[in-house]
Amino acid sequence: MASYPRRMTDEKRYHHGDLRAALLDAAEAELAERGVEGFSLRQVARRAGVSHAAPAHHFTDAKGLLTALAAEGFHRFLAAQASREARAAPDPRAQLLAAGLGYVDFALARPALFRLMFGSDRADFSNPDLDAASDAAYGHLMAQVAAIGGNQTDAAAVWSCAHGLADLLSAGRLKPLGGLSAEARDLALSAILTRSFPAPAG
Template sequence: MLDAAQSLLEERGLEGFTLRECARRAGVSHAAPAHHFGDVAGLLTAFAAAGFRRLSSLMRAYREAAPDLPEAQLRAVGLAYIDFAVGHRAQFQLMFRYDRLSPDHAELEQAGREAAGHLSETLAGALAARGLPGEGSDFDRRLVLAWSAVHGFATLLLEGRLNGWRGRRSVSGYAAHMGDEILAVLEVALLAPQAAAPANRRVRRRTA
């Protein structure tokens, strides 16, 4: 059923996804999807959870293949994220469509935490190597920046918004080249000395 879901999503997208067509492609009865997953959201949630597990496995593989240096480990996780998005577009895009999923599903939450843990762990390790804390509000800001950068680049690339820069290069080729360059620039910001968060100040207007 999950293989059929992937095939259908890649071909028709979320708008064309139905349990009946998914069952037909899987070669099971029309009632089988509802029996195992409950409804469309249940099946899509299972597929999204499988995506997070696949992403986590790819991050682990990239980390194991990278040099045993904090910065190299951090960059490996970022490249794994981008490569997963390019290689599994339909699944990647679904994983963050909580309007179509069951967001409180325990399996989905666990798989998402495991994948996020790779980024958190490698960033904390890289910061520790520079004597910077791997927790607290400053760490949270850096973590959000790291995730936003790789997710934003992958999304823009998949949506064709970078075609002007990509030119005739393949999506995967451009992702590997530009993704590495972006991560190199991002690394400077992520591992810079700790800076205090700007205070929220109200601008007072002068009255006559």
């Protein structure tokens, strides 16, 4: 009990928005270390240096916090794609390829968050914020595929290819690519991803 007043004092250092961000950062660190199965609000509070009640006050329960973290994950996912797109040629095919590489970048940088977003039932996808964030990511894919003349079936093929590569690499299962340099891996990934694109018109 002696540590509780200190944590309450530490909590006062945060503004409302800063505390929420700090809890999300702590939640991602907890998720990366312990996985979804070992995830707890108490440990998140300890990592953030705040009272045990703070996460529940902001997110209600563990599912609420994981839902908010997944929503934030989709924003970061789009940011990873945007980073690649900013360095690519402006034509639609190059932009779609860059987005695919950004997809892989995100999975490799944040494998636990990636699995929460795409392979776990612990987040509530009926939550409006998470639903909007995931829809934005899918909408980005659909817009890029449409820009090269593709349809929903083509989008499914592109998504399946990018996601499969990201999942296998982040899990360490795609050993032939895992041992390559970043540059060589990008070249190999680019060759694979472009095979999922609709054929150019003409």
